[in-house]
Amino acid sequence: MINEAQILAVDDTPANLEVITEMLSSVGYTVVGAISGERALKRLRSYQPDLILLDIQMPDMDGFSVCQQIKAMPEFATVPIIFISALSDIGSMVRGFSVGAVDYISKPFQELEVLMRVKTHLQLHHLTENLEAQVVARTQELEKALAQLQQSRLQLIQQEKMSAMGNLVAGVAHDINNPLGFLRGSTSNIKEYMGDLLTHLALYQQHYPDAIAAIQEHAEEIDLEFIVKDLPTLFTSMNEATARIASISKNLCNFARRDLNDKVLMDLHEGIDNTLQILKFRLKSQGERPPIDVVKDYGDVPMVMGFPGQINQVLMNLLANAIDAIDEGPSDAEAAPKITIKTITLADQNLIEIVISDNGAGMSDEVKAKAFEYLFTTKAIGQGTGLGLAIARQIIEENHGGHLTFKSTLGEGTEFRIQLPLQTD
Template structure:
């Protein structure tokens, strides 16, 4: 049922109230009445009239002061006010309009004029409210559409990055796995052959201590004793290099697993380790960049249902940002003045007592971030890095992956001069629908 129009009549003259009330009720409107400014303000707050007819000359606070108080009150500021007064001076009318009134009726008034003005301003008020509601609704729709557009954009960027990375890694893995396998297989034979040749030389020197002078000269020239000592070490180093290449190849495949379409069981520690392996060259430090220590405290985590490639992208973004923080020029002063200890990234994992969620904490003792930066780090396109060194998409995509793709939580806390901590919570079994 539609609420009838309520009009508040404010006048200290009972006759005026009676005449106006009868005229208003004759149009099906409901009349509310007050005889002074204080009671008018009080009644307006709880009755919320659609329009106020306000006398200027009243005992106590006058109409001008009453109007001023109504207009500074958020509850009553939008209610139209029409002044009624015998003051006919232009300055009085101007003063009333400056107070926020929408119109001015001079006494003695004509009922027809009053009703006509009421109709006009009620219609204007209704159109204004309708327009405001339409604008608010449209603004909310546009805001929602913009948010959906940003989210879709992030999803497309993320999918494209993972697709390109998956193809790149697959190509690299194919190209390096074959030569690695060939070298590893050949190296085992070389090691066996070398061992046999060295044993043969040792046996010959034992059986034939008196050798030809020409052979003695060649032994001295090639430094046979050094070769005998160094060649096994060289082969051992080559084996270590091959194993290192195998680890890198495995880390690449683990990092960029192309399981975009469906979630799989995955051990979080494998993703973290593969990330650290790929960033190992940056952790060593070179030039002005400090060497960064990594401390891992892994809990006994069960495998979780997830999209491994996407989670690995999150770990990469956070750890790479921590390394970047140590590379910033301002970190050198921080290192000398506040934190003389070695730059460190601390990674801790745990599972809650109900075994429903796993938590990953990645913390550094870098230069930290001020509150205004922390408040915006998950915003799309926000970055504090120089042009060409950051897109502002890494942490925004990380938030999208953790919160919207995995029904998890991600938060950041940072203290300037102390460091930054990212906390990630992921359900062990999540609903990915």
């Protein structure tokens, strides 16, 4: 490569130029000659040499001035310039170096010396350029690695957060399950005992219709007739309530479920319902704000392949944001706070969509542009970490091959759209 170098030689004496050209060409360099500073500068408009050999004493424009002008052009600033001059005084040499030359050869010169110096400077130049390119490449690599590191760190924080919540939820569900199991087991016994007692009482009443006064008085006092009628109804309600607690506990367990390493077929509607269950408390009326109306518009959507814990996390992040946006102030104070969750299958596009819309505060253009950025939040310190949407997008797009987009109008509301690929096999 160095032997293929392009060299610009500048000398006002054609004979000198010829000698230099011949000498350099003989070892393989391509040489372009110029017989004045002006011509050299003109050549440089359409020519990029790897090295320049420059005479100093020339009419009109001397070598120092040519050198200065070349060095002032950014594209030639690093091209090595070697002076070849009959001026061998120390003053000229110093001046040569101070205007930017890398070397100074006195005339008359030794051919071999010129060749060695040219070769050395070409090599140095080549190495420097390589080094710079390497530094740029390494810097880019390091920047990329840093960005990846930051991303995984934040992801870990979020996972940690979800896992802490999952543990809490799973723990609570577990603690509820033990007494609940006892309750459910007892109710069937109680039902039987109660039936027996009531039958027994009826037998008494049938065979001893005229009980002593104390018994009749007590029966009136406690309104025995009402108790006998009400007891089974009450019992049925209790049974239903226990069943409800059991179903809530099952939902909590489902929500907290650890992510398996492989994707599984999951029911999106179940995921949404579980998430809503967890957020139930936040949907209730709060201060001035009436309860949030949740409208479910579920379509005929098949099971999808995915990581249920992650998808639940996305639903959680989006729904929590929607509630935050409503809490922040409903777009229209008259309108009742509302969140709509719509699911639909777009068979022609091989997609399933979940659209979550709210009539909360909405986003300004500035917020819209940054919403997906890591650590971007408009919420108070301690209220928002700014990770929710970034993680949600990563989960949907990178881990599930889908898309997460949104539309928002300040003062009107926001609509988030999750698109997941339809299972085709």
